[in-house]
Amino acid sequence: MSKVLRGALLLGLLVAPGACASPQVSLRQGPRVYTAESYDAVLQRWTREGHQYQLQGLDDRIAVTATYESWDFRWAYVVRYAQDFRLTTPERQELLQNSLEAAQQQHEFYVALYTQSRRWGELTRPTSAWRVLLVNDRREEVAPVAIEPITRPGAVERTYFPYTTVWRQAFRIRFPKYLRSASGAEVEVIDDRVRSFSLRFSGPLGSTDLVWNIIPG
Numbered sequence: 001m002s003k004v005l006r007g008a009l010l011l012g013l014l015v016a017p018g019a020c021a022s023p024q025v026s027l028r029q030g031p032r033v034y035t036a037e038s039y040d041a042v043l044q045r046w047t048r049e050g051h052q053y054q055l056q057g058l059d060d061r062i063a064v065t066a067t068y069e070s071w072d073f074r075w076a077y078v079v080r081y082a083q084d085f086r087l088t089t090p091e092r093q094e095l096l097q098n099s100l101e102a103a104q105q106q107h108e109f110y111v112a113l114y115t116q117s118r119r120w121g122e123l124t125r126p127t128s129a130w131r132v133l134l135v136n137d138r139r140e141e142v143a144p145v146a147i148e149p150i151t152r153p154g155a156v157e158r159t160y161f162p163y164t165t166v167w168r169q170a171f172r173i174r175f176p177k178y179l180r181s182a183s184g185a186e187v188e189v190i191d192d193r194v195r196s197f198s199l200r201f202s203g204p205l206g207s208t209d210l211v212w213n214i215i216p217g
Helices: 003-019 036-045 071-084 089-105 155-160
Strands: 047-054 059-068 106-115 131-136 146-150 169-176 178-180 186-188 196-203 206-213
Touching (some): 036 047, 036 071, 047 206, 059 196, 071 089, 071 155, 106 196
Antiparallel strands (some): 146 169
């Protein structure tokens, strides 16, 4: 590869994140008026991508895509899922209630990642090259309370999270709703004062943050 071409590619990698800013999201709860056709747009709104490049070779040390399963996302997901599986009204209402209750208990992310070595991306094992944290804009951070590998993603994962591929490992990662502050008080990780939060992947090969910017109010 010529120096000119390599320089152009590196420049593109450096400017690309700023060229397409992520949409702001609202954490407001309450009923939603969604149809099954709304799902793709809602998925895009709550999904972020991140990379850590080995610049010399332009290889991905890690390429990760994650969806934050917010109140808003869960509502759209249940509407789409209920139509696809032809759930009855009581079945749909039960599924929605259970899903929204789960959103009140923990912060949950669906994650699919690619790493140079598959062993480095096995987040539940000592061989993993990456640590994952949930970080707010006050620089408060929490570790996962659970990382659940999805060893064989099936039709559900590949349909509702289409960035899931055979080259990526998939996980559900859950974080606590509360943390212990420096003063010893228990505070929400994502409360009304937070204007952004990040899913951070860091380790000896580098670091990448997937950022969700929040609409005030």
